[in-house]
Amino acid sequence: MKGKVGRAATVLILVALASSCTKDGAEVSGIEGSRMDMQEAAERADGILDAVLAEIQPGVEWTHGPTTTGVCDVTRRRTVMTIVSAGRRGSFLGLVDRFWRKSKYRIKAVNDDVDVPAIFAQTGDGFGVSLIVGDKGQVFFEVDSPCVRESDVADPVTKPSGPSYAGIEVIPRPNVHSDFWSAGAS
Template identity: 35%
Template structure:
């Protein structure tokens, strides 16, 4: 069940990023793919660094989806996503605290338009920065937490990836997703 849930999250993010603009004229891209990737990595690294006590994490999968103007007419732009998977088990009792800590960090970075789904089994928080970066924090029912950052329709350009990015040269072939590290703080189940 974990694979389909993660896949659904990725599909939802791709849908959010490439959503139709309802007949409005498309804006010029604010950045190219390389800049968008670097911006996403910067926010993801900062998000992981804002979690105290610190957690173990791994780079997650990346995504690139060509934007089109309808009928598969290319626009010369591509939506990009980057992600982080928390490898430290986060107990249900600690999830709310983790979500609040990350939301405060995002607010300090200028993110707005927070959309919070407080579902008990799989909570999710989504926000957007003034430059168009969308971030999504989600948790699963086995203590797994992931953060995804994406930018819709960046100008097509060559793009590089940080060392250790899954399915990219020099990186692992698969993304580590299942939490397996224990933390005396984040994994605690007592009050």
């Protein structure tokens, strides 16, 4: 048993080292040798989010969530303001799952919880993508970059499809009714 634990610990250490990043971007996880900086990574994340939201038909209203940066990574978020009823969540997740698979994303995990379902995937160039359904059927999309060179990160240029909640600390619960996505919601 001790040998298995030791091997497992060694593997974890090697994985951590292989996926490490440095502040100057010398080591880049997921996109070996890339010179992508945080702004370019944010733009790539925006493109990933634009593509999945364009795929959702009928369309939904969404707003930007907060952008966050780490030492060598950036995260972009979008919050769906359209109510996705419990009866439509499976269809919504299925549509996104099929699109991500068609886009050659690797599905890393699926949470099939009735109340808080989620899908976690990764693009071929190392960006982590997730969809999480929260309270009242509110859907959250998030894209996390791999380690990239440090740089300033501008706000997204894509305009939200509904009201903007920029500067507001807490985005409200979903408040847009869709004849399709909100069907059966109370």
